[in-house]
Amino acid sequence: MYLEGKNLILKTNRTDKEQKKLVEKIIRNRPNFQKNFEDLIEKVIDIFSKYDNLILLGYLNYKLFLNHNNPIDDGKSELNLEYAISFSTAIKDNPTAIPNNKILYNLFHHLSNIRLSYNHFISSEIHLGKYSELESLLRFKTILEALYMRGDGYLQHVNKVYLEMFTPHNELLKKHYDFGFEELLETINQLEDSWYCRMYLPNGMPHPKGFERFEKWQKAKGLADEFVYGDLEPMKKFLKDNPDFVVYNERPAGYPIDQFSSFKELYKIRFFKEDHRKVVAALALEFGDNYNFLNPKFKGLPLNESLSNLKPIIKFEDEYYSFSFNVLIRNLFNISENLIKEADSNYYNERFLGNKYADTRDNYLENKTYELLKKFIPKSECYLNYKYKPGIKDENDNLIETEIDLIVISEKANYLIELKAGGLSAPSKRGALKSLTNQLSDTIGYGSYQSFRAHEYIKNNDDNKFYNKEGSLITIDKNKKTFRMTITLELLTGFITTLNDLIQLGAIDKNIDLAWNCSLFDFMIFSEILETEDDFIDYLEKRIPLLSDSRINVNDEIDLLGYYIENNELIDHELLEKSTTYTFSKASQDIDEYFQNNGPKPKKKK
Numbered sequence: 001m002y003l004e005g006k007n008l009i010l011k012t013n014r015t016d017k018e019q020k021k022l023v024e025k026i027i028r029n030r031p032n033f034q035k036n037f038e039d040l041i042e043k044v045i046d047i048f049s050k051y052d053n054l055i056l057l058g059y060l061n062y063k064l065f066l067n068h069n070n071p072i073d074d075g076k077s078e079l080n081l082e083y084a085i086s087f088s089t090a091i092k093d094n095p096t097a098i099p100n101n102k103i104l105y106n107l108f109h110h111l112s113n114i115r116l117s118y119n120h121f122i123s124s125e126i127h128l129g130k131y132s133e134l135e136s137l138l139r140f141k142t143i144l145e146a147l148y149m150r151g152d153g154y155l156q157h158v159n160k161v162y163l164e165m166f167t168p169h170n171e172l173l174k175k176h177y178d179f180g181f182e183e184l185l186e187t188i189n190q191l192e193d194s195w196y197c198r199m200y201l202p203n204g205m206p207h208p209k210g211f212e213r214f215e216k217w218q219k220a221k222g223l224a225d226e227f228v229y230g231d232l233e234p235m236k237k238f239l240k241d242n243p244d245f246v247v248y249n250e251r252p253a254g255y256p257i258d259q260f261s262s263f264k265e266l267y268k269i270r271f272f273k274e275d276h277r278k279v280v281a282a283l284a285l286e287f288g289d290n291y292n293f294l295n296p297k298f299k300g301l302p303l304n305e306s307l308s309n310l311k312p313i314i315k316f317e318d319e320y321y322s323f324s325f326n327v328l329i330r331n332l333f334n335i336s337e338n339l340i341k342e343a344d345s346n347y348y349n350e351r352f353l354g355n356k357y358a359d360t361r362d363n364y365l366e367n368k369t370y371e372l373l374k375k376f377i378p379k380s381e382c383y384l385n386y387k388y389k390p391g392i393k394d395e396n397d398n399l400i401e402t403e404i405d406l407i408v409i410s411e412k413a414n415y416l417i418e419l420k421a422g423g424l425s426a427p428s429k430r431g432a433l434k435s436l437t438n439q440l441s442d443t444i445g446y447g448s449y450q451s452f453r454a455h456e457y458i459k460n461n462d463d464n465k466f467y468n469k470e471g472s473l474i475t476i477d478k479n480k481k482t483f484r485m486t487i488t489l490e491l492l493t494g495f496i497t498t499l500n501d502l503i504q505l506g507a508i509d510k511n512i513d514l515a516w517n518c519s520l521f522d523f524m525i526f527s528e529i530l531e532t533e534d535d536f537i538d539y540l541e542k543r544i545p546l547l548s549d550s551r552i553n554v555n556d557e558i559d560l561l562g563y564y565i566e567n568n569e570l571i572d573h574e575l576l577e578k579s580t581t582y583t584f585s586k587a588s589q590d591i592d593e594y595f596q597n598n599g600p601k602p603k604k605k606k
Helices: 016-050 053-067 076-090 101-127 133-147 155-177 181-197 208-221 233-241 260-267 276-282 325-330 332-343 345-352 361-376 433-459 499-505 520-529 533-548 557-567 573-577 589-597
Strands: 002-004 007-009 246-248 251-253 284-286 313-316 319-321 380-388 402-410 413-420 481-488 516-519
Touching: 016 053, 016 076, 016 101, 053 076, 053 101, 053 260, 053 313, 076 101, 076 313, 076 325, 101 133, 133 433, 133 499, 155 181, 155 276, 155 332, 155 345, 155 361, 155 520, 155 589, 181 208, 181 276, 181 325, 181 332, 208 233, 233 251, 276 284, 276 319, 325 332, 332 345, 361 380, 361 402, 361 413, 361 520, 361 533, 402 433, 413 433, 433 481, 433 499, 481 520, 481 533, 516 520, 516 533, 520 557, 520 589, 533 557, 557 589
Parallel strands: 284 313, 413 481, 481 516
Antiparallel strands: 002 007, 246 251, 313 319, 380 402, 402 413
């Protein structure tokens, strides 16, 4: 292993004989991997069954607080906390025993090592011959994607899409829960802010969020000159207007984040608005409600379905406790869909899903995709849900009529776009091959087929005709550059290997070409970073040939975009020729800095 510029080069000098011995050793040790994570799961269950869960979860959140900017931790603390909430809510009642430092240390490392051992167990199955090499790699990649999270997008994009997609369904939510989706998002954001405002840092100082809240209130009230030493009246007014603050002797107070004795009060929710209580109640579990997490064939595995991902707040003795604000944000869409489904399953299936009504999830994805394209292709025309007859006959020898979700025509190119709002089910994310292959076929495979069929029709017909139900008719210039795209609501880049892999899995027809696939959230990044259609065309012309190169492994499309912005290329061709596997990682730091920390906007080199 060595660095060559920004490239990490991995080589092996093992002979075939040495490789064979290594594989034999892995197979011999595989039962130990399973025993290891099963034993560790029992130890974690034992800890949550014996000790105060509010202290256990408070400690894990303290670890997250310390490590949230630690590149070595790389999300481990957040994953451990989320995993721990699943255990905690699966066990009935909350013990009162106080854990010591050794117990807390062991808990953190048990949670980490379960995930690691489970990862080793899954990755080693490729040597058993139960699945083909490709199937084993897909299972491993799918499970790895689920084990070690990546968020859908940047927070500002997530919030924007969330409100645009869900607020049209406010009436249903208000009818059943007495709050809307704006209030839900506001409450989630407020819970974190309120927690900071009652927290004392390890150095004994209040968190700066408390002062920021006071300063904002002071300016809003125009009270900058009213403060006199010893006069508590302005502070009393502030505390009355901010009931989520802790008060002691008529002054703001708080609880240390590093003292176990304070955890129960620190993580107890205090409401800034009483209306927020309704949201919290809808997202809360009591101890034991998540019992199914421990009842499957392999109890307590990291990828077991868990109610706590949909309801991450804990209710205990008529109070509410929140330990992981990231879980609320990261699962925001699933949480909101679940609220609709629980309120009215018929409404969910008919009014939220599908495209029968204007405000469905599918129709939102279509309209949003065109809006983003217009950013860097302003002089273009959009045609939604246009039908055509591709010359294919049905069983009765009649020409079939089909449609393309979105056609965008500019002066320079045609864009044939399919939109797929569905994602992967829980069994798929656990590596259930039949379910996973079928869903990849329905999204990546069928999306590619639909745009391929339309493109073939255009190429073979000078007088091609596309039309809508209003009678509007268009003909597409077959001599113009044409690009095929599939835009998904869920991030699927990590599951797309190469065209040949997808063909072997049966997820895509061997006679068609793979379309460029991109999630909506990644496409939002493209629309802001790429400034011209010429850049977008250049990117696509360099990207599409890579789809059929088995050496190239792309886990994140934005890594490719970052590399393109810096180098005006998508790969190092010289290095590729020397490599058996070429993997992108961490090429998007400048893009991250721009969206997360208001850094300078990355500019493509000319």
